[in-house]
Every structure is written in C-alpha cells, then in structure tokens.
Amino acid sequence: MDKTGSTTPGPGSRPDTRGEIRTPFSRRKFLQAAGGGLAALGAAPALAACSGGPATSASSGGSGGSGGKNLRLLLWSHFVPAFDTYFDNYAKTWGQKNHINVVVNHVPTQTVVTHFSSEVAAGTGHDLVQLQADTQPIIFAPHLADVTDLHNKIGSENGGWIPLAQFGNVNGRWITIPEFFIEYPGIYRKDLFDSVGAPAPATFNDLITYGAELKKKGHPVGIGFSACDDSENAALGFMFAYGSTFIGKDGKTITFDSPETRDALNEAKKLYTSAMTSEILSWNDSSNNTYLDSGVASFILNPISAYRSAPQSLQSKCDFVPPPAGSQKGANTVTIQTWVIPKWSKAQDTAKKFLADYFAQYETAFKASTGYDMPFLNNFLKKPMPIIGTGKYQILQDAASWSRGTGWPGPPTRQAGLVNDKYLMADVFAKYVTGQMNLNDAVSYGVGQLKSIYA
Amino acid sequence: MTMATRQATSAAARTAATPAWHRAGMGRRLAERVGRRTVLWLGIAVFVVITGFPVYWMIITALMTNQQLYNPTSFRLWDLPFVFNHVTYLFTQTQYLRWLGNTYLIGAVDAAVTLAIGIPAAYGLARMRLRGAQTIAVLLFMTYLISPSLLFIPLSKVLATLGLINSDWGLMLVYPTITIPFCTWLLTGFFASLPKDLEDAAKVDGCGTWGAVWRVVLPLSQAGILTVVIFAFTLTMQDFIYMLSFISSSQLMPVNLGVVTQLIRGDIFYWGSLMAGALIAGLPIAIIYNMFLDKFVSGLTRGAIK
Amino acid sequence: MTADAGRIGTAGSVRAAAGGRGRQGGKPAWRRALYGKARYLTLAPATLYMAAILGVPLVLAIWYSLTDINTSTYAVRFVGLQNFISLVGNPAFIQALINTAIYGGASTVFTALVGTAMAFVLLPSYRGKPVIRFIMMLPWTIPIPLSLVGWQWIFQPQFSVINWIAQQMGVMSSPGVQWLGFPDNAMASIIMANVWHNIPFAAIIFVAAVIGIPAELIEAAKVDGAGWWRRLTRVMLPVAAPILLLGLVFNMVFNFTDLTIVYLLTQGGPAGGTEILSYDAFQVGIQDGNLGEGAAITLFLLPFLAFISFLFLRAIRRSRLAMS
Secondary structure, eight states: OTSSOOSOTTTTTTOSSHHHHTTHHHHHHHHHHHHHHHHHHHHHHHHHHEEEEHOOOOOOTTTTSOOOTEEEEEEEESSEEEEHHHHHHHHHHHHHHHHHHHEEEOGGGHHHHHHHHHHHHTTOOOOOEESTTHHHHHTTGGBBBOHHHHHHHHHHHOOOGGGGGGOOTTEEEEOOOEEEOOOOEEEEEHHHHHTOOOOOBBBBHHHHHHHHHHHHOOOOOOOOOOHHHHHHHHHHHHHHTTOOSSTTTOSSSSOSSSSHHHHHHHHHHHHHHOOOOOGGGGOTHHHHHHHHTTTSSEEOOOOOOHTTTTTHHTTEEEEOOOOOOSSSSEEEOOOEEEEOBBTEEEEHHHHHHHHHHHHHHHHHHHHHHOOEEESSSSGGGGGOTTTTSSSSGGGGGGGGGGEEOTTSSOOOOOHHHHHHHHOOOOOOHHHHHSSSSHHHHHHHHHHHHHHHOOO | OOOOHHHHHHHHHHHSSSOHHHHHHHHHHHHHHHHHHHHHHHHHHHHHHHHHHHHHHHHHHHHHHHHHOOOSOOOOOOSSSSSHHHHEEEEEEEHHHHHHHHHHHHHHHHHHHHHHHHHHHHHHHHHHHOOTTHHHHHHHHHGGGGGGHHHHHHHHHHHTTTTTTHHHHHHHHHHHHHHHHHHHHHHHHHHSSHHHHHHHHHIIIHHHHHHHHHIIIIIHTTHHHHHHHHHHHHHHTTOOOHHHOOOOOOGOOOOHHHHHHEEEEEEEOOHHHHHHHHHHHHHHHHHHHHHHHHHHHHHHHHOOOO | HHHHHHHHHHHHHHHHHHHHHHSSGSHHHHHHHHHHGGGGGHHHHHHHHHHEEEHHHHHHHHHTTTTTTTTOOOOOEEEEEEHHHHTOOOOOHHHHHHHHHHHHHHHHHHHHHHHHHHHHSSSSSOOTTHOOOOHHHHHHHHHHHHHHHHHHHHTTTTHHHHHHHHHTTSSSSSTTTTTTTSHHHHHHHHHHHHHHHHHHHHHHHHHHHHTTOHHHHHHHHTTTOOOHHHIIIIIIHHHHHHHHHHHHHHHHHHHHOOOOOHHHTTTTTTTTTTHHHHHHHIIIISEEEEEEEEHHHHHHHHHHHHHHHHHHHHHHHHHHHHHO
C-alpha cells in the first residue's frame, strides 16, 4: 500500500528499497529454487531418455516397476467377460500360492498401446503387459526384456511354436511370448444357402453367385470395406485368395502393383455390386456382428464372437467355413495377443515364472475363453481340441493354417503395422468397388500410400 | 368495488374511448405478439428436439432388450415393455458407482485448486496494475494450444517422478492445467466489474488488501465462484486421453474410462448399459446447473460488463 | 449503477481525507515496499503451477519435434526443422491440415451460430422453462466420451435412428446415409457431434452477455430509432464482446486441438476423411512410436493458433478497458 491508500502504484510512487533486502528477496529465491527443483526432477529422466540411455526406473518409484514381491499385469478387456474373471482369479490364486501380490489391470480393448506408450515415456509401469499385435513388440523393442530362455522353454515343453508365432525376434533374442490369436472364419447362414440350393461357400465365386441370389431375398453378404480391423482383414483375405500381397518377403519391397492385385480387386467389385449393399462401407468392428445377429447377413467374416452373441434361434442356423478361396487357398490376417516384460520391471523373474506356469495349464485358459484364444503351441492344437473339437466348430481347429501375420509374407514391421492402423487395403478396395477410382488409379493410389509409409 | 373490477371497468372505458383506427392498431400489435410467441415456441421445439432427441434415443436404448434393438423389421421409437437389465448390469457387474464417485471427487478437487490459484491471479490481474501481468495472462491461455495428444507422453514422465502414475491424485494434479487459464480469464473479468469503492472502503477501514478481498470481494463473488466450480466439473469430465494414459486400475477409473473399458469389448458393444452409463453420469451436473443457472449466468454477466 | 457512482465520490473523499498522513501513511516504508513486490505473488501460484506441471512437457514436446526420437531405438539425433519440412511435402499431412481447418472452422462457426440462436430461446420467460432449460443443458453435461458412444449408436449403419426416421418420412431411401462410411459424411458427423456437445456452452455465454447489458442502453437505441439489427451490432455486441470473445476463442482452440471425438468416433477414417492434425499426431507419435514426427505435427499449427488467440485476447482486454 502506498501513501494514497490505493493498491495500484500511481506514477509517482517509489518502491522503498529497504524492504527488498529481507523478505521479498528470500521469498523470490525460494520460489525460484522450488520451481527449478521441480523442473529438474521432471527433466532428469527426460534428459536420460534424450541422451540415449536406457529408460531408468524413476527414483521415487511409487506404483511402478514393482519389486520382487509384487507383480503387476496390464492387458485388454477380453470380449468374453467371463475370461477376465477367470484370468483375474487365476492370477490371484497363483499369487497366493507363490506369496506374490498380483495385480491385474484391464484397459479398453484398443488402447493398450496408448497406455503402454505413456509408461514407456515415464520409464515405469507394469511388469507384464499383453500387447495387441505382432508388430507392437518391434515398436517398443529397446524397452523390452530378453525372454529367449522362456520362449525356448515354453516352446519345447509344448510341442513347439507354430509359424504364425515367429515374430518378435531381434538379433536372435526373443522379446515377446505370444499367447493366442483370434481367427477370422466365415460365418454363414446354412438355412439361407440351402434355400438357394447352394453348398457351404468355399470360394469367393460361390459368394458372388449365391450371394447375388440371397441379396435379392433380402440377405446380402456382409464383408466390410471400411476403416476398421475386420475390413482390413477382409481386404487382405481377398488379396491372399488371389495371390496378391502388398509387401514382399523382405518386408521392404512393395508388391502391390501386380495382376494378382487387379484380380482381387475385380472379384471384390463383383461381390460388392452383386451381393452387398453400400452400408458395408461405413462399418466399424461391431457392425458385421449386428448384421448377422439381426438375421440379415447371409455371410460374414468375423471371429466367432458374432456367432456367440446371436440369439439361440439364429445360432442353430449358422455354420463356419474357412476364409473363401480364390485362385488360391483362402487366408486372412488375424488378431494377435502377445506378452512382453518391460525392462524397468523389478519382477522380471517373477513375471517369467507366472508365464511359465500359465502356459503349463493353458488348456484351462483356452476353455475359459470358450474357444476364442487360439494357442500358438502345437500341443494345444492337437485334435480334438476342447470346446471346438466337435460339431460345427471343428474347422476352427485348422485356423493356424489359414491365418497370417501382419505384413505377410514379410516380417511384422512397424510399417506393416501402420498399413494396418490406417486400414489402407480396405481403403483401396472401397475406392475401387464404389467406382470412385478406376482399376489403375486405385492400384497406383495404393502404391503411393504404401510408398509414403515405407519411405 | 374491488381492485379487479375497478381495473376491468377502467379498461373497458379506455377501450370505448379509443378511436376505432387505434383499436385496429392494438389488434395488429396483438397479432405481432402472438406471432412472436409462436416463433418462440417454434424455436423452443426445434432446440428441444436437437438437444433432446439424442438423449431420448439413449434413454430408449438403455431400456429396450437387445432383441428389440437389433430388429430391423420392427424398429420403433418407442417400445414396451421397458427392461432394466442393462441398468442393473451397469450397477452390479461393473464398478459404475465407484467410477462416478472418482469423477466427482476429482472434479471437486480440481474446482478447489482452480479457485485457490485462480482467485488470487484474477484479482491481481483485475485490480493491480502489474507490469508483464497481461503477458502472463496471455501465456496462461496459450497453454491450450498444445494438444494433449502429445503432452501426455512427457506428462507421464512428470507424474512418474512424483510417484503419481495410476493414481487419481495424478489426475487431480494435471487437470487444473486445463481449468486454470479459462477460469482465471473469467474471474478477471468478473473482478474487474465489481465496484472498486467497496474494497477501497474496506481497506480504509483497516482491512488491508487481503482483508478487503476476504470480507468484501469474495462474498460478492459467489456467482463467479459458482461459475468456476461448474466449469471445473464440466471441463474435467470431458477428458479421456489423460485418464487413459495414466490410470489402469479399474477402481481408480473415472466414469469415462471405466465405461469404455468394461462395456466395449473388442467388437462387442453393450449398447444398453453404455447408454445408461452415459446418461446417469451427466444427469447430476445437469440438475445442479439448472438449479443454479440464474446465479451462474449472473456470474458470467458480471464478467461481461460492469 | 447510479448508487455506485455516488459511492465513488464518497470513497474518494474518504481517501482524500486520509491523505498521505492517514493510516496508510503511518505504515513503515518496508511494508509498503513489500506490498509493492508482493502484488506479483497473486500471479505466482498460477504461473508456478502451470510452469511446474506443463513446463517440462512443453519443452520436451518442442525438443522432440526437433529430433528423430522414436520408441524403437535409443539413438536420438537432432534434426532441426527436418520433421516440419518433410511434413509439408506429405500429401497425407496436407489433407490432415485441410481437414483440421474444415473441422475446426465449421465447428466453431456452427457452435457460435446455433448456440446464439438457442440463446434467444433461453432469454424470454415462459411456462415450463426450467424443464426445457434442463433438456437443453444435457448435451454439455453428459461427458463427451460417453455421448460419443451414443452418437456411434445413432450413426450405426444398420440401425441409425436418423435414417430410420428419414425413411419413415419418405425423404431417404434404403439403406440410408452412411454417416461414418464416407469421408464427407464422416466429417459432417464429427462436426455434428462436436457442435451438439458445445451448443449449451455457447448459449449460456451469449445469454450471460446479453442479460448484462443495461436496459437503458437498449431503450436509448430504440428511442434513437435503431432497428433490431442495428441494436444488435451497435449496442449489444460491443458491450457483450469480452465474454463472447472469450467463449469464442476458447471454443476455437478446443476445436483445433482436441482429438477425443475423432479418437472415439472415426479414428481418422474413412480413408483419412476425418484425419485431423491432433489425431494424426497421435497415430504417428504414439501408435507408430515416431515421437519426433508426432511432436512436429502437433506443433505445426501453433504459430497460427497463437497469433489468432493473441488477437482475440487483445480484443477482449481492449473491450473490457473500453467499458471501464
């Protein structure tokens, strides 16, 4: 307050300098120091990362990078809620038996990578994380612990890993333990196909021919060409069936521009015009489920979740087939869930033991998933498998033979993952089947987009 | 004569006294008023439909069985009987109430922190002519320009250092960065519009500046404070990316994250429960808003002009 | 207002009476000086809080954008403005830039217009107003991630209620508009979801601004023969400017930097039709692990947005000062 009693300094007031020696000075200094200290604390791990050192676990640890007596798991919300219950229970029981405090955290299905990224940035987090694609371990490779010994052990104890599981190897060391994949068979309405005198659809030609008739009866085919995982898998399914790929075996050469690709695109266009409606262009992952469950769809490509969520009366009319063939055997890409152990974890050995024990009894886990979680290990794939070994489910046992990894025939690289994330193949198919682009333009559009990703 | 009859009599007398052409004018004005009223009700109807129809549809979805929902042939805007199993699922099979509690607690703490920090800042900006203060105010606002899509990565580091990953305290620490700038600007306008002499009088009475603030300014600012509180809740309840990045334990999740985690599983959407969850989260705030809306508006008003 | 004017005179005279030798004059000089510097303390909590929490992340974000940092390797190289330069040559980025401009611009304009229109419905009083007001507040109070799930259901390809109603009324053919299926439709859809959510906010801001205008000003304008439009533009808007501008700039910045709506509704699709910069930054920086490029995308619009915001904020300050 200056002389006039108002709080605003008038032009004529002069601050008294005597006061500055004491309180304001020290107060200002204190605030500066505190602010600087906080900033430094924050900056330290950041600078460590910037200078290229391995991510150090935060000194004030808190809730991350737990010690040997704690084990923290992070995974998605399984689309069978009962499986989450089983898994959480298994983890708790295991914890009790081994005197470890086990915590299991679930995050929304597509978001594990988002959450894990923030953990990587923080340098601390869970001890055991289930990533959601074969490409993701590569993306985080420097932050993941070496699990070669565990990988070999589990493989040898259970009949060996199938080819689909051969991802996540960096310079000879394994950085991930694949758990399961989810296959994409065809689900079709047997009653509808019978009604037009059609056999179980085995090729895309079947779908084009009989699908056209069924569409006239109000039951179109439901294969999406939209921005979602199901559609991307379907587009790749078309490509594989006609011998087309977008990338070569080396994972670097773009092979999209080929006669096989043109065949695939043309067949897809035939299918679209004769047997499908335009609504498939806007589908998300749940749309084909709804399409089937509402009784409309005659055929969809989807994990059996769509079948399971259908009403009982509808289920009895449905049956499964492998992905349709074209000029070649049918195949498509699949969802893959795989475990990683981050380097910051102080419970790496505990995590490894957990996984070893978990895989030893994987049959129970498979049953708890009601047949969704297809294993990568030969012993568990021996026929007859539980749950899916009988009845209409039987063809699912061969799923590994018609399922392929991201970026097939090349390795699952980051770029391949980005093609997937951008739903690039589905995009190209959508543009061509709707007539938005002609054949050559669509192919060069695809090549152009691929080039910018693989640049 | 009673008041009413006296009025009626005089009105009748006035009508009789006015010339016919003037009465025609009155009729026209009446028609104008009726016309305006019709337009008003038309506008109300339009906006009730725009804002209310999606909400209505969410309510209906929450109360219909899956069979009714997925039936393209008998698709209706209204179908009895209503079922409550979606709502029951929400409350018994998920930790919905816990999530709601987390959300409101985080909102309340954010409101408190925003007030504690924003009130002094706004008062300083409004009343004290501080060099460089306007620059600081502008810079405060500029923090909104960096998208959280990037900020959450380095923020994770900060929170990890403080041991606040996977903790609601971490969110409580970060959210004020979203609410402080806007609320400070609001409060600045608000304080600037309060009559200065009340504070001056208080200061002259020996209160000192802070005494004046405490005794005079704050009691007058109830509306402004209420405004900040409501904005604090609304703004923090809109977040998704921060809670997704920092929280992984189900019982700590605010309602946005909890609902999305447990009710959307891959390609399976529990539509009924999702809709119920969305509505129930928004209702309490809407009710409180409505109760205090007049105060709320006057809080913003004071910030508009003197 | 007139009472205040009277009181100003009183306080002034009190101050004059106190003069330089009043109570304040009796305070020791160091205390007055303390007061002088201590005034800055009012801003200290805010500045320190923001600096402490956001300071390091902001600096890091800028640092990332100048390097090739990514999650798949520890080696980090300083690359200067390379990230930014390579963006400009990338057609996908240019598309995202255009999308952002369309989305941000359209959302802000529509929110302002529709919100203002709704405000005119909230101003008069009528029967049942509390209930109607309650309904009109709901889009804003329902958290946006949750209302987006609702919109997903409303835009569902097979069961879209909008399509169903339109088909019943005969204005749409089966299978109906694919709201999220075509790039233009998807853009319209996210704008719709955004505007719907923000209309109540805009309406409240406008109502507040208008209610505070003293009736005498409007009466005076009417007496002067000003029509509705003139009253609006010459009297109401200038007086209401501070808060209108604040609401507008806040909404605009939100529309240009938020990624929640795209993240939950369209994920940038279809075919990049709703790929906006904030989501692109997320895809590139987080999903693909290329933090350097992601940071560059996020920061790309910063100078432009900062400039626009600065103009707005200055206008707000000026209009406040103009009225005091």
